[in-house]
Amino acid sequence: MQKIEAIIQPSKLDAVKDALLEVGIEGMTILEARGHGRQKGHTEFYRGREYTVDLLPKVKIEMVVPDELVEKAVQAILASARTGKIGDGKVFLSKIDDAIRIRNDERGGAAL
Amino acid sequence: MRSRLSKFMLLLVVFSAGLCFAQPAAPAATAAQIAHLEAQVAQAQSSADNSWMLASAAMVLLMTGPGLALFYGGLVRRKNVLSILMQCIAMMAIITVLWAVLTYSLAFDSGVAFIGGLHHLFLRGVGLAPDPDYSATIPLQTFMIYQLMFAIITPALIVGAFAERMKFSAMALFLTLWSICVYTPMAHMVWGKGGFLNASQGGMFPCLDFAGGTVVHVTSGVSALVCALYLGKRVGYPREAMPPHSVVLSFIGACLLWFGWFGFNAGSALGAGTLATSAFVNTQFGAAAAALTWAAAEWLHRGKPSALGIISGAVAGLVAITPAAGFVQPMSALVIGAIAGVFCYFMVVKVKSWFGYDDSLDAFGVHGAGGTLGAILTGIFASSAVNPIFKDAKTGAVLPSGVIDGNWHQLLNQFVGVGLAWGVSIVGTLVLLKLVDLVIGLRVAREHEIEGLDVTQHGEEGYDFVA
Numbered sequence: 089m090q091k092i093e094a095i096i097q098p099s100k101l102d103a104v105k106d107a108l109l110e111v112g113i114e115g116m117t118i119l120e121a122r123g124h125g126r127q128k129g130h131t132e133f134y135r136g137r138e139y140t141v142d143l144l145p146k147v148k149i150e151m152v153v154p155d156e157l158v159e160k161a162v163q164a165i166l167a168s169a170r171t172g173k174i175g176d177g178k179v180f181l182s183k184i185d186d187a188i189r190i191r192n193d194e195r196g197g198a199a200l
Numbered sequence: 201m202r203s204r205l206s207k208f209m210l211l212l213v214v215f216s217a218g219l220c221f222a223q224p225a226a227p228a229a230t231a232a233q234i235a236h237l238e239a240q241v242a243q244a245q246s247s248a249d250n251s252w253m254l255a256s257a258a259m260v261l262l263m264t265g266p267g268l269a270l271f272y273g274g275l276v277r278r279k280n281v282l283s284i285l286m287q288c289i290a291m292m293a294i295i296t297v298l299w300a301v302l303t304y305s306l307a308f309d310s311g312v313a314f315i316g317g318l319h320h321l322f323l324r325g326v327g328l329a330p331d332p333d334y335s336a337t338i339p340l341q342t343f344m345i346y347q348l349m350f351a352i353i354t355p356a357l358i359v360g361a362f363a364e365r366m367k368f369s370a371m372a373l374f375l376t377l378w379s380i381c382v383y384t385p386m387a388h389m390v391w392g393k394g395g396f397l398n399a400s401q402g403g404m405f406p407c408l409d410f411a412g413g414t415v416v417h418v419t420s421g422v423s424a425l426v427c428a429l430y431l432g433k434r435v436g437y438p439r440e441a442m443p444p445h446s447v448v449l450s451f452i453g454a455c456l457l458w459f460g461w462f463g464f465n466a467g468s469a470l471g472a473g474t475l476a477t478s479a480f481v482n483t484q485f486g487a488a489a490a491a492l493t494w495a496a497a498e499w500l501h502r503g504k505p506s507a508l509g510i511i512s513g514a515v516a517g518l519v520a521i522t523p524a525a526g527f528v529q530p531m532s533a534l535v536i537g538a539i540a541g542v543f544c545y546f547m548v549v550k551v552k553s554w555f556g557y558d559d560s561l562d563a564f565g566v567h568g569a570g571g572t573l574g575a576i577l578t579g580i581f582a583s584s585a586v587n588p589i590f591k592d593a594k595t596g597a598v599l600p601s602g603v604i605d606g607n608w609h610q611l612l613n614q615f616v617g618v619g620l621a622w623g624v625s626i627v628g629t630l631v632l633l634k635l636v637d638l639v640i641g642l643r644v645a646r647e648h649e650i651e652g653l654d655v656t657q658h659g660e661e662g663y664d665f666v667a
Contacts (some may be wrong), residue, residue: 114584132441132443134444134508135503135548135552135562136444137438137553139441139443140441141441152513189320
């Protein structure tokens, strides 16, 4: 099983959730985040001074999926989150050692 | 025939005699009735005036809590929001007790030209009967409680200058002393019996200040500037961005200030008559015009009108119209507001960055500058048609008020009043800051400032998003 972490534009959250549901992924964790990559921030003006705001609002989606679904999930995310502009975000993959369901102690793939 | 005539004559005589006896009784009954009616009319007028004044007093208190508290609270960073609320409510509590025990007397007892006496210590002699020197129709206690609300908000305004870095204990001590040493003498000079600047009671330099342009806004605004310069900048200013944590709260606060200001200005008529109407109308017009010109200035200068900008404009207009509210025509109020909006925008956006002082919440830019501007413009636009404040001592004839009436001399009086306010504020504030700094220290420790005042000074957090 692998963990997929996707940092996306907040406006794309609904599209990405729907796309993931369509490929059979039902469990995920959504976090509100701030950050930037190579996208610089923007300037705001407050009381006579200009400020560079480089902590931009983002949404982070985390999910742990079985190996056979990973590539489908990644493709779903890429297709639904892309706008073609700087600031679209990134997807990270990492290996997960194990998963355990709290309710009934199920382990491994059955816990996903 | 003769007997009927004589009977008729007898009846006539008896009737006339009866009339003669009846007539003295009728005038006495009418006079008593008239006196009774007069007393009832006076009572009705008193009730009308008193009810407006009590409502106004409540409205002015609303301006401090939560009007100013929210306006300022929204402008600071989240970690400091409670410190602002605490400082405002501390003023509501401390100044009330101080007023009752000491400062009402020092402000409104007759004393000397610069300060009142101690006759009313602990509100001795401040009962329910009117004091005709102040208002013949409202209980003196109503007058006292109304004036208290002004004494509360004035030091609270200064909070904006040292926000996010002043110790709560130092703030409490400093503002208490400031209220005694700066506010009270100014209030006495402009509004108290025998005051040096009192326009309605024959002061030497009668300064027209209807609701407190000099007493409240110039003093607090200029003192705020002194505080900002003495305390120094916040850690990270101006490099770090410190935008408001909630413009929504500031908006709510500003609207509450606008509402409460009707009590501040129209209540200064000390009655429910037509002067209150004039002041009420002028207040609205000043606020609206200034909101528009600030928004327009920002739109032209930065490309977008902001919510924070337009509410700041409204507040600037309210400040500027404060000394003028009961003296000018409605159209003049629009002009005063319009000028204030642009002028205060310029002060806050340009002048502050030229000099680089950290007046965190623009107490000087809006109140100090706006109050000074308003006081000068009052000298220009004051019209005796609205308020015949100056009368010839011998003939009682109405004299011209301001420049538009042809009285250029009034401008000099306005400058004297404003100058005195600046002087008293600068000197008083510097001395008191130094004193409090020596005794307990003014600023919080650097690490505490970075961590935030709510946690370090008050052991609390304003918001808990996890609970």
